[in-house]
Amino acid sequence: MPTATLATAPGAGLRLAELAEANRPTQLPLLTRIVELLDASEAVTHLLVRGSLASGTADRLSDVDFVVGVHDRDLPAFTAALDDLMTIAGGALLPGWRDTIVADLGGAGFVFLLQHEGKLQQVDLYLAPASRISTIQGQIAAKVLLDRPPAEITTTQIGQARRHLDELLARPRTCTELLIEHLVLAVLLHKRIQRGQRFVAYAEWHRLHTATKDLIKTALAPASGVWGWYRLREEIALTPIGRACLADLDAAITSPAIPDTAAVDAALDRVLKLTRRACPHALDGLADAVTAYRTYLELA
Missing domain, CATH: 3.30.460.10 (Beta Polymerase, domain 2)
Known part of the structure; x- marks a missing residue:
């Protein structure tokens, strides 16, 4: 430093x-x-x-x-x-x-x-x-x-x-940075839900799903030249891990458009499991921090 x-x-x-x-x-x-x-x-x-x-x-x-x-x-x-x-x-x-x-x-x-x-x-x-x-x-x-x-x-x-x-x-974001984006967005969503800010919650919920898509692509198709949500099945569903990750993404995008607290917590569980499956290195050095984060989030 x-x-x-x-x-x-x-x-x-x-x-x-x-x-x-x-x-x-x-x-x-x-x-x-x-x-x-x-x-x-x-x-x-x-x-x-x-x-x-x-x-x-x-x-x-x-x-x-x-x-x-x-x-x-x-x-x-x-x-x-x-x-x-x-x-x-x-x-x-x-x-x-x-x-x-x-x-x-x-x-x-x-x-x-x-x-x-x-x-x-x-x-x-x-x-x-x-x-x-x-x-x-x-x-x-x-x-x-x-x-x-x-x-x-x-x-x-x-x-x-x-x-x-x-x-x-x-600069493209790493898997670790995309995981941290999920953790921050979950905190934001909890605040929106408590305040009844439905429109903002809708926007940040979509942003969280997009971060999940970006995490999957960064982990499993880092050299992809395809923008956004296109050709995910063609690029990702080539391996059992890829198909499991797309199933997680499908579960995310078919959830209610405006989440409740339980839905946000379920999404967080899902992305942590996805990270351990597709890019476990993203959790290197963060295990204790994530545990503390989950503890404090439960107290909110």
């Missing part, structure tokens, strides 16, 4: 008191912990909190949602260090999911799951080059927690940050 990414930054000047006075959410201790963790990096120039925590409408299910400005020069190293920072120092159960739902603001989003007060809590970190922050502030409603003037940003550094983000967002 690069030393510069984790070095303590002098004169942080965090603006947490203002947020606390306006809104005393149950997530405030967790928010404070993550803010102090990120503030300790000299690479971080800005921290914005957005969503319900910024608007004062948070409930116990609300996620902790940040925009993290990172000096353009340091963005590749900071991105590479982020999983270690959040799992080792931040206490996240799993590596981050590269968020494919968040709006494109010129950066990259990551979702982490942490234990907070005995339950799973979602922390969203949207990493953006410092050169983009003023534009982002004009696009979203957010409260500023940290505004640290960055060192000079050159045109070359801006270009390097942009290429890094383009490569990151274009």
Whole structure:
């Protein structure tokens, strides 16, 4: 992990008191912990909190949602260090999911799951080059927690940050990353069900089925040149494992369009069994994390 990414930054000047006075959410201790963790990096120039925590409408299910400005020069190293920072120092159960739902603001989003007060809590970190922050502030409603003037940003550094983000967002996801996507989506779906958000639950349920399809293709047809849902039987149903995986996918897509909690839990069981069958290496090093995840999910 690069030393510069984790070095303590002098004169942080965090603006947490203002947020606390306006809104005393149950997530405030967790928010404070993550803010102090990120503030300790000299690479971080800005921290914005957005969503319900910024608007004062948070409930116990609300996620902790940040925009993290990172000096353009340091963005590749900071991105590479982020999983270690959040799992080792931040206490996240799993590596981050590269968020494919968040709006494109010129950066990259990551979702982490942490234990907070005995339950799973979602922390969203949207990493953006410092050169983009003023534009982002004009696009979203957010409260500023940290505004640290960055060192000079050159045109070359801006270009390097942009290429890094383009490569990151274009890189195919691994089986491990697709498994983590299922775990994150299951948490999101549990929240949608509890809140009665049927339309959003429908969309995320379809996204979970698509992640299952992508997991199967990545495991069993990694060189496929066929886009989307086409030719699955021709490519996958050539082996007993492939046919079993397609049976799992069929069970997923024939489930009710809007799930209940039992359906989400069944889907999670199904994809974990599918992963052990088709790409067991995706679980390497994650067995204890998945067990902890399942325990906290049951307590939600």
